[in-house]
Amino acid sequence: MVGPIYIIAIALGLAFFLGFFGKSLKDVSAFLMLAGLAFMTFISGQWLLAFFNGSVTTQEIFTAGFRPPYSINLRMGYEEAVMTTMINVIGFLGGVYMFKRLKEVGNSAMSVFIVLIMSLNVIVMTRDLFNLFVFVEIGSIATAGMIILEKNSKSLQAGLKYLMATGVISGLLLIGIIFAYYFAGSLNIDGIITAHVGVTKAGAVAVFLIIAVLVLELKPFPANGWGLDVYQSAKPGFGAIVSAATATAGLYVLYKVLPMGGETWYPYIVLIGLITFVGSNLVGTRQKDANRLLGYSSIGQIGLVMTVIGLQPILGSKFSFIAFALLLNHYLAKAGLFWLSGIIKKEKISDWYVLRKNKALLILFVIFIFALIGFPPFPSFFGKYELIMSLVSTENIWIAVLILLGSFAEGIYMFKWLGDVLKDEDQTEESLNISWNKFIPIVIVGVSLLAAGFYSTPYVEGAHYFYFIPLGFIVFMGLIDFLPAYVKNTLSIAGMTYYSYIIYPLVEGDLMRTIFFVIFMIGGILTLIVGYNKKGKREGFYPVALMMYAGLATILTSDSMFGFFFGWELMTAGSYFLIIRGKRSKPHAYSYMLFSVAGAYLILLGFAFAYTSAGTQDLIALKDIAVYTTLAYTLLAVGFMTKTASLGLHIWLPGAHGEAESDVSPMVSAILLKAGVFGLMLLFLYMGQQTGETLLFVLGWVGAFTALVGNLAAVFQEDAKRLLAYSSIGQLGYILFAIAMMTQLGWLAGFTYVINHFLFKAILFIVVGGIVVRTGTHNLYQMGGLLKKMPFSFVAVLIGIITLAGIPPLSGFAGKWLFYNAVVLKGWYIQGVIVFFAGSIAFMYAFKLIHSIFLGQLKDNHRNIKELSPAILIPAYILIGGIIYFSAYPQNVLEPIGNMLSAYFPATVDWSGDGLATTVLSYWNGNAVLIIIVTTFILVLAYLKLITGKTTKLEQFNIAYSAERPFRPETTHVSYNMFAGLNKAIGFLIAPGITRFWKNISDMVLDLAGFIRRLYSGNGQVYAVHIIIYIVIFYFISLG
Amino acid sequence: MDYSIQKFLWTLLGLFIVLNWGFLMGSTMRRIGARLAGRVGVPIYQPWIDMIKMISLRTYLSHGVLYYIGPVFRLVGGIGMFLFMPVLVGSEIWSNYSFSGDLILLLYFQSFGMLGMALGASESGSPNATIGISRGLAQFAAVEVPMTLAVIAIAIQHHTFSFSEILDAQQGGFMNWTLFTNPLASIAGMLAMLGAMSHSPFNLVKAPNEIPIGPPTEYHSSFLSVLRTNSAIIHVVEAALFMNLFFGGADTWFMYIIKTFFVYFISVFIGMVFPRFKIEDSVRWFLKWPTVIGIIAVLVAAYWK
Amino acid sequence: MEYIIITIGFALTIFGLYGILSQKNMIKIIIGFSLFTTGINIVMVAIGFIRGGTAPILDEAGKEIGKYVDPLPQALVLTSIVIGLGVTALMLAYVMKLYQDKKSLNINDYKDLKW
């Protein structure tokens, strides 16, 4: 095997050798450089492989034929092999990426570059402090050189600031080193570690200087202005190297040197790392310049890894996986993003929409963003999950909380950026010109990210390769994205059907899961059918839709908390992309994402508490959590409620559902929301009545007010789809209220609402969505009189709203009936009344919907409008079939559920054979009611027909209207501000206070960020001062 | 004779009685109102004449299918309410179809007719109709609150939603009437009734001088006759509902007629003396006093239980 | 003797640092850096000092004394001098370029990148 020492020999030999080449032979020299980097990669790679196979053990490489401490020695162990390979790979790819530019500048640039990579290798391998110092210096000088590959005044300034900063800190490093030698009598790291110089005050100071400087090399917040300037002004191609390779080396050095100080230093590293992670990401929220933003993010991520390094004693056996997963994730994603930035060549993140001109790049961009925020299936997801679990289970809750805060702050700007990229108006004609040498490296890192995620699976308890099956299909759908929509639609439906078939055994026997299985999967297929009326390719729709359904399926089938969370995040990601497809949905998708991420973190914490008390990842761990019981359950409940859009957490929903595409709205409204309900139901069942007494009581009130406010807001909507969206909020309020009662009747009511809401909301959104597309307007008052044009749609909507309003004989009433019984038996009278009030309000918007669309005056521009396409009507009518069946035979559905529930709650409702349901309070025979009403209806209709002769049809405007004929439908169609009276009376209830509340919070965060970032005055000298102050403060915290 | 057919015929008979009693009551009330206003008023048999006139009209104008179906919905709503409520206490024959559902069913079945009316009227495309409906719905929603509170209070008190049981509990002397056993609930309920009957001061729904008779604006001839039939029935049934809830129900047809008349008379009488509310005022009003009383009623009932 | 040396060393380091942090003229800042590094180098030499020791050259002259100072710090100093020189040269080059760019040596004029 080729010795690691040849990394140095080759690199330097080549660097010097390139001097021979004149300007003429640039190509040769450039290829030589690449060859050299490739060979370095090969050397470290083969060692890595050998260690992977276990065919070698840690090697000490001696120089000059003497043993340490008398001479310098390097070490090549497993860790070193990994690090050097990472460095060299990025070096090689970076070389490929910057190929042209390096050639332009000339041989010297290539030499500098190759020397830089070499120095990083040595920094990782060397075991000699002074040697470390020398190669750190080489690194910084080479960096200072590479900065000015970008030839402008800014990069010059950045370079000088960088030199000043590194100059100061390396001087201090030197002092530390020489005194370490003075006290330990050796420069060898191991020698110093064994010498325990830290025991004396002075020795401690020496060690402190070394550690402090190595920390500062990692650009800790806030003493890092110089580093940020480098990121911002250097060529992105080089920014990738700094962010990925240099940081990797620096982190490893810190990890390597930390033992010199002994255990006492780890907590301080944790502190520094946390401050850096949170602070840097917080300040990043205000950043508009892409490269600087990436700088903030890089520093943040490095801070995170630093934290993990500091946590090494706590994490124990899990340390290696967590640290490596997070490091690798950052390394790949950040390199990719910087390289993308190099292709885009746009400073402002708001100009990045050009990325849309190239689908492949766009997808890669998305991958990188989601990897950074820690979504599945990327390594950071596994890493963060394990990290939080371990932290909480070792009572380090605050660290966990801060880490999640930092990640959230990162999410704030990353998703803002993503939104801009996906949605911003494309104002430029110029197309991206992408040369292969820039494209390939990005693809490589992108793919490696996915692979890395896949291979992290075995390291995490509860993770299965099984979860990746749907992902594979999604990737496949992504690859065939060029096909026309109907083909992909068919494939998706087939795929989903098959997958449902596979996973059905997993839910079979568990009735609750089966119900949600039907809602998620069958509902999913039905909503996909609607997609058939879409023309063209519908690029990017199917992968994300399937991603959402895959997530839902995973939530349903997973038996471990990890699996649940995996599915949850997958579902969130998928739904985000579905929602953001809508024309005006950028801000709504953004707030949806923020709420989802925050909610997910709460859930994660809750799971961590469960894991702590039960010691297992199995979902059963949620049963009677022992530690921080109330807190844990509250966190989980609130987390799930972000998805059910309960009052206070609902502000994302109206826009997200209202602005979504016509067939996406039913997906996210009728189906997606139920995921939150499923979560809550699981939670409540595990939590039990006693444990959650107060929590449940509060949630009951929340549910009631959610129902009231949601419905009230719906009444005053003029936008058809938003009306339905608000109505969803209300309906979910009912459900929350119902299941919070924790009685059999309550849960029966809850299930009835779940099923009904799924059925009628799907119908309404499918049909209304179709109509919105047909009429080309969202506004109810611009529709009207469509009954004659779209009778089938009308019937569908009519059935929908009758169910919604809970009017007998349709199944909506079943919910109301159960509700009344449940409320009175539970004794939640007042809440109950609020809910019933909400119910009668629901009737109002139901009428407003059907009236404004189908009745009243037909508009001139709709005179020759067509009925909706079968693709829309067929699914709708299938769902109507469901409603009719449920209405006619409620017993067949509700009795089994009741029996299932009686396992958890005392049974309070029983069913006689002929469909009569009785409780101690009341009785109801849905079947009979339906028959009676239908019969009466027929009789009365016959009677009317009998007494009525031949009717003549009137013209549209032929009405008694204050003794004159109106001539314009607009003036005659009463829809706008329909319930003015009600609005005057109780409109104040829905003043947008909650929206304002969240607005203020976000403003506060941004102001804080804006205040902090004034530290970065741009003056290199000030940055040097920062460094000194940082060291002093660090000293007083650690040794003072 | 087959039981179900027998039952059907008895119910039909009951319906017939109620209908005519409704007509009679209506005209009587109009006469009383006229007298209070110092007029003579219509003859007692006016409603029947109207019916005959409307049915025998020649021209039948329609705005479309729903315009046609609307009145049917409306009437089914009225008849349904009659069907799902026992007429006479403890009488098997006169219990109608109340076995298929109870108070809760009835409360929600009110909306059935309203929906039909709303659909039919608003298909006519007349803004007056729609305005009337929107006001009606708003007021209905507000009225529901004290109504629900009263019903819940009663349900707590008697621990049932079933009419027969509520009625049984009120038998044996008027002191057992809910009116006396649970006065607060009764007050709330009666106040709600004023709204439900939508007489003045809560009749802005069909404000005769502002939007000519509101929702039914466009209706005439046989359609209107159906609506009139319904309103005749519904008035009696609504009155009967409150009678059953608060006034101990009726064990004979005679008591039935007396009590319904009395209950109905209350609402009309108040209508005579009070001016009309604006819709937002009536909504506020119902959400203020009746609601407060209702809440107290519920709390009291809950406390006693 | 050695105390004087190390005192001077530390003093130079601190003064140099003060110069780096306080001077506005970039040339002066660079001079501050040279002071800074020089001070550190002196400290390093002092660390290697042995009372009564001579230069670690084992020729006749040295052998007579038979007591040598530590050769290691001296070797390190050699290295660090060269490094310091490299850094200084680089800084000068930067400053030169910046000056050609804006015709100013005041570091406060170079704050284009901030926040």
Next chain:
Amino acid sequence: MGKKTMIALITLALAFVIYPLYQSYNGSETLKDVGQYYIDNGVEETGAQNLVTSVVVTYRGLDTLGEVTILFLAASVISFFLSFSKNDRIKSRSIRSVTEILTTSTQVLVPMIFMFGVYIFVNGHLTPGGGFQGGAVIASGIILMFLSNPRFKLSHKVIQFVESTSGIVFVLIGAAGALMMDGDFLSNKIPGFGFGEVGSIISAGAIPVIYTFLGLKVGAELSNVLGVFVESQSEK
């Protein structure tokens, strides 16, 4: 409180931080064992009687390699600036007038300075001094040439050549050590380079060779840096 005072305070705070180091220092009587080891075995192991040299070139040869690299880097980076300032390079630099004394003395001195430099690095393993010192001296000669003749231009080709050759030779010698069985990188026990008799020019194995090339390299690099500075200068 003025800015300067604040900075002074901050600096003092740092002084306070490192004060324990100063305090702990007491000039030692005895060597650290590493130092002692060099004194005892340095000569036998490396054959150089100047132990600093043996430490620099052999024991800590890797540092030295890094050192050279740093100079090399500095030179290369500064030479970026040339390509940098291609555009804004002022063709006609106003030339300072040079006094007779300077030119004449230069002609006399420069050769001697070069000689001296060469002497220093050739004897690096015997007497104080070595590659770096010698290189520096040579570069000082170059400065003199620049001063005496402003039009003087270094030939980059030559410089590049010297630099690269010497650098490669250094690396190769280092690698040669490693290529031998059980040998190490940068060891100076290389066949062909006898240790000779300590104290003579031809001794200490590879050290003199390395030092010679180091001297050349350092000289070349320093002069290169100077040259670049002079050329990219634009005085108006």
